[in-house]
Amino acid sequence: MVTLASPxxxxxxxxxxxxxxxxxxxxxxxxxxxxxxxxxxxVDEPEHERRTRSSAASLDDRDALDTLLTLPVxxxxxxxxxxxxxxxxxxxxxxxxxxxxxxxxVRQAVRPLRLELAVVRATGWRSGLDLAGRFAPFCARAMLxxxxxxRLDEALTEASFYxxxxxxxxxxxxxxxxxxxxxxxxxxxxxxxxxxEELYPRLT
Numbered sequence: 001m002v003t004l005a006s007p008x009x010x011x012x013x014x015x016x017x018x019x020x021x022x023x024x025x026x027x028x029x030x031x032x033x034x035x036x037x038x039x040x041x042x043v044d045e046p047e048h049e050r051r052t053r054s055s056a057a058s059l060d061d062r063d064a065l066d067t068l069l070t071l072p073v074x075x076x077x078x079x080x081x082x083x084x085x086x087x088x089x090x091x092x093x094x095x096x097x098x099x100x101x102x103x104x105x106v107r108q109a110v111r112p113l114r115l116e117l118a119v120v121r122a123t124g125w126r127s128g129l130d131l132a133g134r135f136a137p138f139c140a141r142a143m144l145x146x147x148x149x150x151r152l153d154e155a156l157t158e159a160s161f162y163x164x165x166x167x168x169x170x171x172x173x174x175x176x177x178x179x180x181x182x183x184x185x186x187x188x189x190x191x192x193x194x195x196x197e198e199l200y201p202r203l204t
Contacts, residue, residue, distance in 0.1 A: 004038045004121050004144070005029040012174035013038060013119055013144065016167055020140070020179060025116055030202055033134050038119040038144075043204060047112045056096025059109060060197045064093050065190035071098070071107035078104050111193055112200045115139035117165075117180065125155040125166065132164045138195050140180040142167055148177065 003009060010027045017040075025040045032039070050056070059065065067089040071077055079087055080103070090098065090105050097109040118135040121144045122128030128143030135141040142165030149155035149168075156178050159166050163181030167174055185192065 004036050004119065008172065009144075009174075010038060012169065012172065013167060014040070016169075016174040016176040017117065017142075017165075020165075021116055026203070028203055030199070032118070032199070035120050035131060035134070037135075039115060039199070039203070040117040040119075041113050041115050041199075041203060043113045044110065047110050048204060050108065051096060051112065054096045056109070057094035058197065058201070059094055059097060060194060061094070062190050062194055063089070064097065065193045065197075067093060068097060068107055068109055069188060069190060069193070071105065073107050073110055076104040076106050111196050113196060113203060115196065115199075117142060119144050119167065121145075125149045125159065128166070129158060129162055129164055133162060136163070137185075137189075138183075138192055140183040141165065142180045144168070144174075146170070148175075152177070 010029070014021065014027060021040055022042065024042050026043065027038060027040050029036060029038050031037070079090070082090065091100065097107070099106040099108060115138055118132070118139050118141045120128065120131045122131055125143065125145065128145065132141040132143045145166065145168040147168055156166060159178050165176070165180030166178040167176055169175050
């Protein structure tokens with residue numbers, strides 16, 4: 001049985017997916033949404049260092065992230081240009097998220113890491129579509145099977161329709177049968193940002 005937490009599996013998946021993963025990717029197996037998940041990700045080092053240096057508070061509140069998404073990064077916004085509700089929301093942001101002065105606010109916080117690929121283990125390709133599909137709003141995703149499906153063409157056609165990659169094999173030998181669809185979000189959302197923030201302390 002394939003175990004995602006095995007270093008050999010992580011290495012084999014990385015090798016099989018080398019054409020998909022940018023340089024500098026880290027890998028870790030964590031529990032996400034009740035699933036053992038092998039995550040490949042890149043840390044935004046300048047943001048990580050900024051947060052560490054400034055002892056920034058955690059950013060896991062949906063309202064705070066909604067507020068941050070209305071502000072440009074690194075550019076001053078005059079408080080007078082905001083209505084009273086927006087000014088109150090800005091003043092309530094966690095420490096380290098913005099630089100707040102008497103007349104202006106400058107957003108500092110950005111996403112601290114980028115998820116590149118989520119790989120979930122599945123006992124069959126149909127269940128794999130469901131499990132991997134949970135990550136559709138957040139990153140590229142793939143299922144890992146112990147062996148090639150008996151009805152390979154059907155499995156790959158269905159997986160391709162949903163954009164889910166398919167890997168099969170053991171820790172020593174892994175084959176990428178289908179590349180996952182490239183993740184291109186239509187827009188940046190506070191829900192996707194919050195997902196990253198919840199993983200951030202577990203991955204750094």
